Amino acid sequence: MPASRPARKSVPQDAASADTKTRILDAAESQFMEHGFEATSLRGLTSAAGVNLAAVNYHFGSKEELFQAVLTRRLDPMNQERIELLERMEREAGERAPSVEKILFAMLVPALRLARDERRGGKNFLRLLGRAYADPAPFIRNFLSAQYAGMIARYKEAFHLALPQLTRQELTWRLHFVMGALSYTLAGTDALKLFAQVTAFEKYDDELLLQRLAPFLVAGLRAPPLADSRKLELVSGG
């Protein structure tokens, strides 16, 4: 028997193991992004990372735990930054509530910063995140829920103050739409290459992207809710 595995709770954290762990996390980030969770093999992953096959199970316990570690490494700081930015804006706004634009920017900018920082995973990580959003695997959904719950609740309150004309239900739906457009756009597999026109004429630039996304989302959030009387007459044919 080996000298005994480290207890799951202990954090060895010496230089050598941190290096191996980091190499695994980096390789996992790009492999999970490229092939998805299920189709990524630990053999290919460890070989790309230049570490032994058993290292994943030694350092992370299992493939699932490795996946969660990959997400945590980036999401925790990003969501923390989002909350701090929102709170700074609330302080700066004084008694008045921050505007919809300001709140939205506080949400978008940390994601943009992450996308531009290759040392923090860059676009690779955001694409991975976009895939994770669409994955129905329970361990992924539960994990993301836990990661996002606090941040989302915080922003929902802020938007509620900035958009008092919307009911809570309306606001919940609209935040859903915002997250959809955002994750889909940031995941940026260029959707279906249907929009290739853009990348042909215009360099794919994340800052420019958010300058286009922001007015779209702000206008959507500010739209008057549909009155009950107006319906989609088309649905039932005719």
Next chain:
Amino acid sequence: MPASRPARKSVPQDAASADTKTRILDAAESQFMEHGFEATSLRGLTSAAGVNLAAVNYHFGSKEELFQAVLTRRLDPMNQERIELLERMEREAGERAPSVEKILFAMLVPALRLARDERRGGKNFLRLLGRAYADPAPFIRNFLSAQYAGMIARYKEAFHLALPQLTRQELTWRLHFVMGALSYTLAGTDALKLFAQVTAFEKYDDELLLQRLAPFLVAGLRAPPLADSRKLELVSGG
């Protein structure tokens, strides 16, 4: 050697094989939705469909071709319906171009009809589609591109007439955002269960959903483009 496989081009299409093929397609639709392409096993799939393991390779050739057949069965009619609806609206609008709302509804309503029709896959299929959108596997991306190219080009023209103030680039981006919010919403894994509040108070109703989504998207499409002078001052800190 067996009596010889049917040539890939021939379409046997007799009752017995159609039945087996349909059973496979139905099972594949729900299994691919639930587990994703890679994690779905043909053994589980064929056993759920009540057919022999070899039937998939016999009738469809391979797992990949089966996946494409699952998508084609629903997408072809839906996109055809979208185009027909758009053309009807263009005829009804006469010389004037149809409004943004009208065009958008022509896009959304066939998806809604599909979602409500359990005989055509219902929500299962739309969730599957939402996953496929986020999948970077080349065979999926190329297939979806081919499936959507005509429809998207058609709609882009219609929107261009309805929104002449937008440059082609702006319009392309906004359609990208629209597709994002739409696919994310229709895929409706309830996102991250972060929005559970909605399903608690309000029955999950697709028609109601589109009545909330439409004003959001219409307002986003109609938003004035951001002037170059306004920037995200926050990006570089400060």
Next chain:
DNA sequence: GTAGAATTCAAACGCCCGTTTGAATTCGGA
């Protein structure tokens, strides 16, 4: 310098995968 823990390593375990095979069966038209 050495004991003991942490880490790396090659090898193996048991299992499931997509696909192919060739015989058995069913089907449809002459």
Next chain:
DNA sequence: TCCGAATTCAAACGGGCGTTTGAATTCTAC
């Protein structure tokens, strides 16, 4: 009725999977 094509079937093929093992090695503190 019967023949050939279409379809179903059980079995096997070769290979990759996540994980575990126990010895070998490296690190660290005394």
